Amino acid sequence: MATTAVTSAGIASEAPRSDFGRVLAQRERRFAAALLAPAFLALMATTTFPLLFLVYTSTFRMDLAMPFTNGFVGFENYQVLLSDERFWTSLLVSLVYTGSTVALQVVIGLALALLVMDMKRGQGWFRVIAILPVVLSPAVVGMIWRTFMLAPEFGIVDFLAINAGLGSKNWLGDPTLAMVSVIAIHTWQWTPFAFMVLLASLASLPEDIYEAARLDRASAWQRFRRITLPLLRPAIVMVIIMRTMVALTAFAAIFTVTAGGPGTATEILNLYAYRKSFTELSIGYGSALAVALLIVTIVISGILFAMRRAK
Amino acid sequence: MSGQGQVSFRNIVKMHGEFAALKGVNFDIKPGEFFALLGPSGSGKSTTLRILAGLDAPTAGRVLIDDKDVTSTDARDRDIAMVFQSYALYPHMTVAENIAFPLEMAKLPKAEIAPAVRDAARKVKIDHLLDRKPGQLSGGQQQRCALARAIVRKARLFLLDEPLSNLDAKLRLETRAELKKLQRSLGVTAVYVTHDQEEAMTLADRMAVFMSGEIQQVGTPAEVFARPNSIDIAGFIGNPPMNLIPARYVDGDVIVAGHRLKTTSTAAGERDVVVGLRPGALRMTEGGLGARVDLIEDLGDTAVFDLDCAGTMIRMRVSDGNIPGEGDTISISARPQDIHLFDPATRMRL
Numbered sequence: 181m182a183t184t185a186v187t188s189a190g191i192a193s194e195a196p197r198s199d200f201g202r203v204l205a206q207r208e209r210r211f212a213a214a215l216l217a218p219a220f221l222a223l224m225a226t227t228t229f230p231l232l233f234l235v236y237t238s239t240f241r242m243d244l245a246m247p248f249t250n251g252f253v254g255f256e257n258y259q260v261l262l263s264d265e266r267f268w269t270s271l272l273v274s275l276v277y278t279g280s281t282v283a284l285q286v287v288i289g290l291a292l293a294l295l296v297m298d299m300k301r302g303q304g305w306f307r308v309i310a311i312l313p314v315v316l317s318p319a320v321v322g323m324i325w326r327t328f329m330l331a332p333e334f335g336i337v338d339f340l341a342i343n344a345g346l347g348s349k350n351w352l353g354d355p356t357l358a359m360v361s362v363i364a365i366h367t368w369q370w371t372p373f374a375f376m377v378l379l380a381s382l383a384s385l386p387e388d389i390y391e392a393a394r395l396d397r398a399s400a401w402q403r404f405r406r407i408t409l410p411l412l413r414p415a416i417v418m419v420i421i422m423r424t425m426v427a428l429t430a431f432a433a434i435f436t437v438t439a440g441g442p443g444t445a446t447e448i449l450n451l452y453a454y455r456k457s458f459t460e461l462s463i464g465y466g467s468a469l470a471v472a473l474l475i476v477t478i479v480i481s482g483i484l485f486a487m488r489r490a491k
Numbered sequence: 492m493s494g495q496g497q498v499s500f501r502n503i504v505k506m507h508g509e510f511a512a513l514k515g516v517n518f519d520i521k522p523g524e525f526f527a528l529l530g531p532s533g534s535g536k537s538t539t540l541r542i543l544a545g546l547d548a549p550t551a552g553r554v555l556i557d558d559k560d561v562t563s564t565d566a567r568d569r570d571i572a573m574v575f576q577s578y579a580l581y582p583h584m585t586v587a588e589n590i591a592f593p594l595e596m597a598k599l600p601k602a603e604i605a606p607a608v609r610d611a612a613r614k615v616k617i618d619h620l621l622d623r624k625p626g627q628l629s630g631g632q633q634q635r636c637a638l639a640r641a642i643v644r645k646a647r648l649f650l651l652d653e654p655l656s657n658l659d660a661k662l663r664l665e666t667r668a669e670l671k672k673l674q675r676s677l678g679v680t681a682v683y684v685t686h687d688q689e690e691a692m693t694l695a696d697r698m699a700v701f702m703s704g705e706i707q708q709v710g711t712p713a714e715v716f717a718r719p720n721s722i723d724i725a726g727f728i729g730n731p732p733m734n735l736i737p738a739r740y741v742d743g744d745v746i747v748a749g750h751r752l753k754t755t756s757t758a759a760g761e762r763d764v765v766v767g768l769r770p771g772a773l774r775m776t777e778g779g780l781g782a783r784v785d786l787i788e789d790l791g792d793t794a795v796f797d798l799d800c801a802g803t804m805i806r807m808r809v810s811d812g813n814i815p816g817e818g819d820t821i822s823i824s825a826r827p828q829d830i831h832l833f834d835p836a837t838r839m840r841l
Contacts, residue, residue, distance in 0.1 A: 389579045391579065392575060393581075394567050395566050395567065396592050397567040
């Protein structure tokens with residue numbers, strides 16, 4: 181009798197408790213949603229909506245110079261785009277620009293990280309100095325390079341070139357040199373990011389496996405090839421993915437240094453879309469170019485992410 | 492074996508700033524010997540091993556391997572294999588790749604590597620795990636993988652840095668026995684660092700006992716157990732450790748808690764000494780030193796008593812089943828050859 185009483189009392193108290201738990205969980209969820217909402221709405225308003233509007237705009241003919249021709253054209257902008265030679269050139273420039281700068285960032289960043297890891301003193305200072313370019317605005321970086329570094333005769337780079345016996349070069353006027361210059365500028369600004377990530381990764385590698393490798397008679401190069409590089413692989417791939425996405429959509433630095441010139445030598449896809457939209461005022465076609473850039477970025481990121489998962 | 496595996500340390504000093512980790516260490520290891528470096532944490536035994544491996548450089552002194560001075564030779568040129576306390580397996584490689592690594596570095600042909608890897612894995616019974624990564628192995632399996640990586644190369648010296656300390660008690664006992672068999676079958680010189688005196692006693696052919704940066708005694712486990720050189724070693728070796736009792740020496744006898752015990756010493760005169768008595772060397776006899784039984788720890792085949800001899804705590808181990816009750820008063824004594832005498836000032840054996 182006593183047992184039944186206890187049991188039934190137990191059940192009686194059990195039911196409301198689980199009910200209470202459900203109510204609590206629901207309240208928790210509602211509170212979480214309320215916390216999330218402002219950020220979510222702001223993101224929707226500032227990223228998702230403009231993106232969708234961009235796709236929508238790209239299906240229109242929207243020429244501010246010739247408003248009388250405006251109207252819905254479906255995929256016509258994309259058909260034009262596929263046979264537009266300047267689009268393909270700018271895509272190629274984008275890929276060359278991105279490929280070279282990301283490769284340089286990873287190689288130089290890794291080399292610096294390995295160098296700094298071996299520094300007994302001054303690591304902290306090195307980190308602080310190294311991070312400076314990253315905190316500058318790309319537009320400011322562009323201005324600094326155009327005036328202080330690359331200006332003929334007076335710029336530091338040109339001064340060094342003259343003293344090295346190479347003679348004064350038209351760093352931003354020659355198509356090839358201009359491309360090299362904008363790649364160098366982007367690399368200069370963003371290598372510290374790769375450096376910081378890879379340095380942190382390097383510092384987290386256990387010391388004892390390097391001692392084991394030394395006793396296993398691995399040379400310094402073999403230790404790097406067989407141990408450091410494979411263990412850094414996740415960090416390197418992550419740096420490549422992040423830097424590729426940014427480099428593909430770079431704008432401000434190139435815009436302030438060459439504005440895509442000379443001619444279209446440094447006109448990456450992003451700049452072409454900008455020029456079409458805001459210089460030539462073909463908003464519809466510019467939007468189609470921007471969507472194309474979006475697709476290229478997504479495809480390349482997808483490939484990189486797939487490669488990351490592969491091993 | 493590619494070498495003989497003879498090791499000599501000559502006056503090795505290691506300073507960490509002002510702190511002397513090693514204060515002039517000397518010892519010799521014979522080829523094929525299982526040599527243990529035993530001592531409490533911070534006594535310098537691991538530092539000694541790292542200097543022998545070439546991972547750290549000594550501040551002063553010379554290291555000789557097979558009569559060749561290797562003091563300034565890099566670790567990779569010393570032909571030494573080592574098992575780390577943390578195992579130090581390459582996390583991104585499979586067990587097979589881990590074991591193959593030293594052979595690949597030695598530029599062995601691929602056709603020879605595969606059978607050598609299988610052979611080494613079989614010796615430590617992990618040949619069914621070759622495709623796993625270290626992260627997928629248990630602690631014991633990782634330890635075996637580290638062992639296999641060390642033995643695959645047939646180096647002239649085999650160093651082990653507390654290899655059993657991360658295993659659970661049962662596995663530790665099993666692996667200990669296997670380790671000894673493995674070393675015997677390979678015939679390789681092994682240097683083994685441990686803070687566990689039982690491990691050193693059971694494994695080593697000879698051992699060096701470290702105390703605060705110095706070697707206090709080198710000898711076979713039996714020698715060190717039978718004739719500890721100092722109070723510190725006497726208190727460190729043996730389980731339970733030796734009873735160390737301040738006493739007075741008078742013409743060949745010692746007076747412990749008011750009772751006279753005969754020693755083997757024949758020197759005349761009087762002085763203060765520390766008397767060392769192994770718990771297992773004490774006997775219950777008539778007319779000995781009176782002692783009250785405070786506590787009995789019965790371990791089944793043996794029992795350890797905490798005895799109170801007029802205020803002096805003495806531990807005694809009995810294995811003949813003749814166990815008194817707690818609170819009883821018994822009478823104990825020791826044979827003269829079982830009484831160790833130490834100098835309380837120098838802490839050394841008299």
